[in-house]
Amino acid sequence: MNSPSLAGRRRYDVIVVGAGMAGSLVAKRLGDQGWRVLVLEAGTGTLDTWPGHLDALNTFASAVAKVPNSPYRPNAVAPSPDVLHVGGLPGGGYRASGYLVQRGALPYNSDYLRAAGGTGLHWLGLTPRMHPDDFAVRSRYGYGRDWPIGYDDLEPHYRAAERELGVAGDAAEQADAIGLPFPEGYVYPMREIPRSYLDNVLAARLDGHAVQEKPGSPHTTLRVVTTPHARNSTPHEDYDGGRGYRPVGAAGLPNYGERCVGNASCTPICPAQAKYTPLKTQAAWSRDVTLVTRAVVSRVLTTSNGRARGVEYQEYDDPAAPASVTRTAEADVVVLAAHAIENAKLLLVSRLATRSDQVGRNLMDHPVLLTWGLMNHPVGPFRGPGSTSGLEGFRTGAGRRTRAPFRIVIANWGWSWPTGSPGADVARLLGMGGDPAAPRGRGLFGAALRDELGRGVSRQFALQFEMEQEAESRNRVTIDPLHRDLLGNPRPVVTYDLSDRVKRGMAAAKAVSDQIFGLLEAEDHTAYGPGPFAPGHFRYEGRDFVYQGAGHGAGTHVMGASRETSVVDPWQRCWDHPGLYAVGCGSMPSVGTANPSLTMAALALRSSERIHRELSELRRPLTVRTAPVPEGRP
Amino acid sequence: MIPELDRTALEDESVEVPPPVAGFIDISERLTGFTAFDLYATGMAQLYHDTTVDQVGREAVGRFIDDLAAAGGDPDRLVDETSREIARAVTHLWYLGVWPALARSVHRALGREKANTAFTAAPEAYPEGLVWRTFHGHPPGAKAPGFGTWADPPPGAPPLARPDCPAHGTGGAT
Numbered sequence: 119m120n121s122p123s124l125a126g127r128r129r130y131d132v133i134v135v136g137a138g139m140a141g142s143l144v145a146k147r148l149g150d151q152g153w154r155v156l157v158l159e160a161g162t163g164t165l166d167t168w169p170g171h172l173d174a175l176n177t178f179a180s181a182v183a184k185v186p187n188s189p190y191r192p193n194a195v196a197p198s199p200d201v202l203h204v205g206g207l208p209g210g211g212y213r214a215s216g217y218l219v220q221r222g223a224l225p226y227n228s229d230y231l232r233a234a235g236g237t238g239l240h241w242l243g244l245t246p247r248m249h250p251d252d253f254a255v256r257s258r259y260g261y262g263r264d265w266p267i268g269y270d271d272l273e274p275h276y277r278a279a280e281r282e283l284g285v286a287g288d289a290a291e292q293a294d295a296i297g298l299p300f301p302e303g304y305v306y307p308m309r310e311i312p313r314s315y316l317d318n319v320l321a322a323r324l325d326g327h328a329v330q331e332k333p334g335s336p337h338t339t340l341r342v343v344t345t346p347h348a349r350n351s352t353p354h355e356d357y358d359g360g361r362g363y364r365p366v367g368a369a370g371l372p373n374y375g376e377r378c379v380g381n382a383s384c385t386p387i388c389p390a391q392a393k394y395t396p397l398k399t400q401a402a403w404s405r406d407v408t409l410v411t412r413a414v415v416s417r418v419l420t421t422s423n424g425r426a427r428g429v430e431y432q433e434y435d436d437p438a439a440p441a442s443v444t445r446t447a448e449a450d451v452v453v454l455a456a457h458a459i460e461n462a463k464l465l466l467v468s469r470l471a472t473r474s475d476q477v478g479r480n481l482m483d484h485p486v487l488l489t490w491g492l493m494n495h496p497v498g499p500f501r502g503p504g505s506t507s508g509l510e511g512f513r514t515g516a517g518r519r520t521r522a523p524f525r526i527v528i529a530n531w532g533w534s535w536p537t538g539s540p541g542a543d544v545a546r547l548l549g550m551g552g553d554p555a556a557p558r559g560r561g562l563f564g565a566a567l568r569d570e571l572g573r574g575v576s577r578q579f580a581l582q583f584e585m586e587q588e589a590e591s592r593n594r595v596t597i598d599p600l601h602r603d604l605l606g607n608p609r610p611v612v613t614y615d616l617s618d619r620v621k622r623g624m625a626a627a628k629a630v631s632d633q634i635f636g637l638l639e640a641e642d643h644t645a646y647g648p649g650p651f652a653p654g655h656f657r658y659e660g661r662d663f664v665y666q667g668a669g670h671g672a673g674t675h676v677m678g679a680s681r682e683t684s685v686v687d688p689w690q691r692c693w694d695h696p697g698l699y700a701v702g703c704g705s706m707p708s709v710g711t712a713n714p715s716l717t718m719a720a721l722a723l724r725s726s727e728r729i730h731r732e733l734s735e736l737r738r739p740l741t742v743r744t745a746p747v748p749e750g751r752p
Numbered sequence: 753m754i755p756e757l758d759r760t761a762l763e764d765e766s767v768e769v770p771p772p773v774a775g776f777i778d779i780s781e782r783l784t785g786f787t788a789f790d791l792y793a794t795g796m797a798q799l800y801h802d803t804t805v806d807q808v809g810r811e812a813v814g815r816f817i818d819d820l821a822a823a824g825g826d827p828d829r830l831v832d833e834t835s836r837e838i839a840r841a842v843t844h845l846w847y848l849g850v851w852p853a854l855a856r857s858v859h860r861a862l863g864r865e866k867a868n869t870a871f872t873a874a875p876e877a878y879p880e881g882l883v884w885r886t887f888h889g890h891p892p893g894a895k896a897p898g899f900g901t902w903a904d905p906p907p908g909a910p911p912l913a914r915p916d917c918p919a920h921g922t923g924g925a926t
Contacts, residue, residue: 179875182850312900318912380902383893496909500889502902540883544847548840554853561840563827568785568886576887
């Protein structure tokens with residue numbers, strides 16, 4: 119492992135660019151089949167040891183703003199975008215600093231992480247499947263793009279991904295409440311994560327009640343539904359035909375982390391590692407997989423006829439110093455698995471897959487509308503996983519013809535996302551705002567402060583409306599020679615906006631939220647306006663809204679049925695380049711409303727099968743037949 | 753082995769051995785509403801005392817102590833804006849483990865020669881923040897309560913009679 123001089127000399131069967139979730143799964147599958155796999159990771163690999171993990175926990179504890187990237191050390195040579203790089207302006211609008219260059223009307227307000235493990239280190243761990251309708255939004259609902267494959271094509275791979283990630287869930291409930299098809303008798307590897315007390319309060323007050331998006335529109339019946347998680351729960355004894363399931367614990371510490379203990383910090387870091395991260399898959403890689411970290415792939419190399427033949431990469435020692443050595447590595451298959459935005463950047467830099475003019479386009483996320491309030495009694499925020507249930511009734515249906523559909527996540531982290539609770543509550547009650555130039559209030563002290571915080575924070579809850587964003591060619595990643603990072607590689611230039619369809623979805627979501635708050639008899643504290651903490655502020659039909667990014671970047675090397683209109687084929691192979699795959703959420707033509715990691719994992723496993731076949735065909739022993747000797751010749 | 757001198761001191765009830773930073777704890781009780789026992793139990797008293805002195809200087813701390821005494825020990829009656837800002841900052845430190853950015857005017861008045869930015873006093877300070885204890889919560893990423901505990905009602909909340917909802921301990925087997 120990590121022997122670059124050796125890596126530089128050897129020829130591999132497969133090079134995987136990026137040691138995140140998709141890349142780690144592809145490397146696992148192909149390594150298990152005996153293929154020699156080189157994984158090149160731009161970031162560092164300090165988190166796969168227990169001391170490295172403890173260091174990340176300390177960095178997290180020390181961070182004043184506990185954002186998704188806060189446990190992970192900044193890397194000047196392989197920089198990551200951070201949500202703290204985007205800020206709002208007092209009168210509306212935003213400014214962006216840091217790695218991503220932003221040129222859109224609205225900010226792409228999401229991050230990712232360049233390190234071994236990737237963004238899968240700080241994901242929330244929710245693993246709902248996409249709805250069958252999500253694969254055919256153009257033909258069924260008249261917007262966006264259709265997938266060239268459907269739910270049925272992906273279903274066995276969903277099951278494979280649920281095994282690899284170790285998913286806890288209730289398949290019968292998913293089928294009944296959402297209409298997701300499962301094979302007869304299927305159970306998840308582990309039983310569902312127990313619902314939070316807050317979920318149960320919401321279920322008691324909401325289940326069976328109907329709401330309307332606006333007067334005259336159809337009624338939608340509310341039901342609180344447990345969310346599948348890649349988080350260790352109780353193994354299901356019926357799994358795998360009664361063979362059961364053994365939870366995978368922490369990487370680097372045996373017999374630890376085999377059960378979620380409720381740290382309430384799934385994002386940005388699970389101290390127990392009860393949540394799946396790609397480090398668990400990496401720990402199970404065969405010896406045929408070689409990981410080289412601190413290796414920034416700068417270009418994909420092709421032969422004269424366009425076939426992938428390897429990559430050029432820059433290897434560095436010190437993440438703070440722009441000194442690197444350029445190397446090349448060769449293989450029969452190159453798999454780009456470096457995140458939607460990085461994959462697009464690499465294709466653009468390498469001037470590959472240009473035929474359809476779709477590389478970098480169709481950038482999507484799940485823009486999130488938050489609403490928040492106080493219940494009339496304590497509900498136990500900041501206990502357990504960040505979310506254990508949701509309301510799934512708005513994920514598809516007739517309303518989808520006119521506005522974006524959405525999934526409602528019941529957030530168990532108080533107002534931490536919308537307002538920065540409880541730190542912001544302490545500061546507010548002390549009379550201190552975020553701006554040191556602003557005049558201070560008098561402030562509360564002593565028992566009055568303690569009581570007020572207890573009364574307030576204990577009753578906090580929030581809803582997250584995760585909107586589907588459709589593929590639009592104007593939302594895109596480009597490169598510009600004027601904007602480069604320390605190693606001289608182009609930085610991604612992002613142009614991003616929300617369509618009216620998404621904005622209409624948010625207006626509908628707010629109307630639904632108002633009715634839910636009414637049924638809950640909750641005090642609504644939701645307030646949207648411009649300001650330093652609201653870069654996602656916009657006005658729509660005379661009303662203010664603020665959206666957040668979900669970190670679900672997708673669409674940038676879009677999959678399709680035709681080489682004229684898409685970048686990759688249904689196997690995530692670049693149409694224009696045999697042997698070159700681009701895997702990850704970048705391939706998704708639509709994102710539905712489900713958190714995308716499970717679907718990305720399923721797609722990666724499906725592509726692994728195709729790569730295995732491709733390599734097997736390339737390596738098939740050549741049978742030399744002697745030509746029959748014609749009669750009468752010597 | 754305890755030296756002879758100390759043993760005498762321990763046995764002589766007339767000799768009081770003051771706990772460390774007793775004066776700071778006394779003030780902090782008034783600022784936070786938590787008892788000295790709670791404050792010492794965080795293990796942060798010395799660090800917070802030193803952080804405060806380091807951030808605003810001995811002179812300003814001395815004036816703050818005098819002002820608080822003149823206010824009858826009630827921080828709410830502090831009039832001087834610098835002393836009141838120090839009261840806010842020390843309370844913020846106890847509640848969150850974070851020394852805050854001071855009001856710009858106070859930063860200037862104190863002539864501080866350091867960056868006026870918020871910072872966490874130590875990694876250990878974050879989970880010891882008092883704020884979590886105000887609502888019976890636990891700091892995310894530290895002091896995990898255990899599998900399924902999140903299904904239980906928190907203090908002050910009514911139990912829910914929902915037989916179809918698994919409580920913790922059942923392993924979700926209902």
